Amino acid sequence: MVWRREEMAQRAAREIEAGSIVNLGIGLPTLVADYLPESLGVWLHSENGLLGIGPFPFEGDEDPQLTNAGKQTVTFVTGGSTFDSAMSFAMIRGGHVDLAIMGAMQVAQNGDLANWAVPGGKTMGIGGAMDLSSGARRILALMTHTTKEGEPKLVGECAYPLTARGVVRRVITDLAVVDVTSEGFRLVECAPDVTAAEVRAKTGAPLLGG
Amino acid sequence: MAGRHLDKVRQTAVEALEGMRDGASVLVGGFGLCGNPEALIAGVVERGPRDLWLISNNAGNLGKGLAAWLKAGLVRKVTCSYIGNNEDLHRAMASGAVEVDMVPQGTLVERIRAGGAGIPAFFTPTGVGTVVAEGKEVREFDGRQYVLERAIRTDFALVRGKVGDSFGNMRFWRTARNFTPLMATAAETTIAELDHMVPLGDIDPDEVHLPGVFIHRVIEVPDHEDPFEYRTVRPRPHRRASSEGG
Numbered sequence: 001m002v003w004r005r006e007e008m009a010q011r012a013a014r015e016i017e018a019g020s021i022v023n024l025g026i027g028l029p030t031l032v033a034d035y036l037p038e039s040l041g042v043w044l045h046s047e048n049g050l051l052g053i054g055p056f057p058f059e060g061d062e063d064p065q066l067t068n069a070g071k072q073t074v075t076f077v078t079g080g081s082t083f084d085s086a087m088s089f090a091m092i093r094g095g096h097v098d099l100a101i102m103g104a105m106q107v108a109q110n111g112d113l114a115n116w117a118v119p120g121g122k123t124m125g126i127g128g129a130m131d132l133s134s135g136a137r138r139i140l141a142l143m144t145h146t147t148k149e150g151e152p153k154l155v156g157e158c159a160y161p162l163t164a165r166g167v168v169r170r171v172i173t174d175l176a177v178v179d180v181t182s183e184g185f186r187l188v189e190c191a192p193d194v195t196a197a198e199v200r201a202k203t204g205a206p207l208l209g210g
Numbered sequence: 211m212a213g214r215h216l217d218k219v220r221q222t223a224v225e226a227l228e229g230m231r232d233g234a235s236v237l238v239g240g241f242g243l244c245g246n247p248e249a250l251i252a253g254v255v256e257r258g259p260r261d262l263w264l265i266s267n268n269a270g271n272l273g274k275g276l277a278a279w280l281k282a283g284l285v286r287k288v289t290c291s292y293i294g295n296n297e298d299l300h301r302a303m304a305s306g307a308v309e310v311d312m313v314p315q316g317t318l319v320e321r322i323r324a325g326g327a328g329i330p331a332f333f334t335p336t337g338v339g340t341v342v343a344e345g346k347e348v349r350e351f352d353g354r355q356y357v358l359e360r361a362i363r364t365d366f367a368l369v370r371g372k373v374g375d376s377f378g379n380m381r382f383w384r385t386a387r388n389f390t391p392l393m394a395t396a397a398e399t400t401i402a403e404l405d406h407m408v409p410l411g412d413i414d415p416d417e418v419h420l421p422g423v424f425i426h427r428v429i430e431v432p433d434h435e436d437p438f439e440y441r442t443v444r445p446r447p448h449r450r451a452s453s454e455g456g
Binding site (some may be wrong): 058063085 | 245314439
């Protein structure tokens with residue numbers, strides 16, 4: 001049984017240490033926020049200039065001038081702060097963000113990350129992805145194991161334009177948790193009833209462990 | 211002889227934009243539709259300069275904000291970090307009408323910060339080993355590689371503040387601040403659009419987010435559209451029917 005999107009987000013939330021600063025990418029990674037109890041003391045950072053992102057506002061309280069990096073209306077938690085983009089990226093490049101959880105199109109066995117453009121496709125843009133992947137202390141990729149067409153997204157070498165080289169430490173997919181090690185991909189954990197053989201068959205590079 | 215910091219207040223956006231000619235380079239504050247100087251953006255359309263070089267994080271979205279410049283055919287080149295669902299920019303880029311220079315967001319704001327701070331170039335780890343570093347100097351410091359990026363300075367910067375005074379001291383609201391304080395420093399002429407103009411001295415010196423030294427012209431615009439880009443809410447819990455209404 002593969003992990004659903006919510007279960008992937010829940011599994012990713014277990015990677016987050018108490019009292020850490022975390023940036024959640026647009027899309028699937030944003031769901032991780034739903035699984036972080038207040039008691040964990042985690043501060044969510046948004047690169048448009050916000051530390052301490054709270055849940056979506058109650059209907060009627062939304063403010064078009066209080067948004068996250070995905071341009072969705074959000075709130076603050078108690079103790080939140082706002083600041084300009086230069087300070088926000090000083091937090092990112094300066095190593096003050098402990099963990100970035102990012103969506104990915106491809107991850108290579110050496111930790112190369114590709115998540116901003118498909119050759120020949122419509123370019124959405126770089127946004128903060130290159131700064132986050134070069135600057136955050138730890139990079140976790142959260143993505144489906146294969147494309148809609150069934151092509152592996154864990155690959156020997158990225159075919160898509162790179163976001164950063166050798167930065168991804170762990171990948172959580174709908175099938176498994178996979179680490180990037182100096183020897184390549186290593187299977188850490190499978191989703192319930194998913195076998196190591198199935199994960200290996202859907203991975204585009206050698207997979208150690210399992 | 212009068213310096214640049216006398217009589218900054220203008221009555222209309224078009225008046226404030228005096229001197230913006232064809233081929234001008236223009237920084238525009240805002241992150242998507244958040245924190246846009248809406249009246250100045252409309253004022254540029256009214257004035258109608260052509261061949262602009264627009265530097266802004268998104269250059270509009272959902273047909274709003276800076277998309278008006280693309281629709282009016284005012285722009286020759288866009289430097290931005292993200293296009294996303296900005297179909298006007300996708301179209302302008304695909305047709306070849308507009309050249310797009312895609313820059314990582316942190317590099318974009320740092321290039322602007324450097325431009326305003328008298329730093330011609332800097333090394334950053336962002337983009338090393340990617341297309342962003344192609345054709346640029348890469349140098350190793352303390353065992354890690356960094357790419358050389360150049361500063362940006364422009365003819366104009368158009369920015370928005372929540373509260374400001376006649377000298378241009380400004381405060382911002384929530385995440386509307388984003389690129390604005392940096393952009394304000396990096397232009398020959400910076401024009402500020404204020405939601406509320408207050409008398410000089412009303413803003414406590416310790417509460418000034420951006421000192422007026424960076425601002426050259428000021429207009430007050432009390433009414434803004436402030437469109438929602440993606441309105442995300444959750445239902446209000448435990449609301450009794452008797453308390454509803456109004």
